[in-house]
Amino acid sequence: MTTTPLALTVLLVADLPRAAAFYDAAFGWAKTVDVPVYVEYRVNDGARLGLMVQDNMRQFVGEDLGGRRPVDGALRAEVYLHVDDLAAAIGRLEAAGAPCVGPRAPRGWGDEAAYFLDPDGYVVVVARPLGG
Numbered sequence: 001m002t003t004t005p006l007a008l009t010v011l012l013v014a015d016l017p018r019a020a021a022f023y024d025a026a027f028g029w030a031k032t033v034d035v036p037v038y039v040e041y042r043v044n045d046g047a048r049l050g051l052m053v054q055d056n057m058r059q060f061v062g063e064d065l066g067g068r069r070p071v072d073g074a075l076r077a078e079v080y081l082h083v084d085d086l087a088a089a090i091g092r093l094e095a096a097g098a099p100c101v102g103p104r105a106p107r108g109w110g111d112e113a114a115y116f117l118d119p120d121g122y123v124v125v126v127a128r129p130l131g132g
Helices: 016-027 054-061 086-095
Strands: 008-013 030-035 038-042 048-053 078-082 100-106 111-117 123-129
Touching: 008 016, 008 054, 016 038, 016 048, 016 086, 048 054, 086 100, 086 111, 086 123
Parallel strands: 008 048, 078 123
Antiparallel strands: 030 038, 038 048, 100 111, 111 123
């Protein structure tokens, strides 16, 4: 199988200005697109994170969605970020108003990580490799 680098992840949000203000405050990434229904950030040299007004997605996928809709209230997505300064990243998330739902702790896969929720309920994780 050929390795394909991840280019873009898009989160569908209820209130774009609120979501963009949160990601601006928490991470301060450079915006590559900023239009009324979509904001996109350069996360690193290869990856971007987009925020799209959820109703705008209908133009791409239609109304039917093949009969599939999340109805159980379960969390649907996680943004997992490796950061250089974990304490500073946690501080920025807290200052941006993100509730901590999983305190900073060593994780069994070799990272130390803390879990937060963004304004739309997406899980945002900041982590660093243990021993790094």
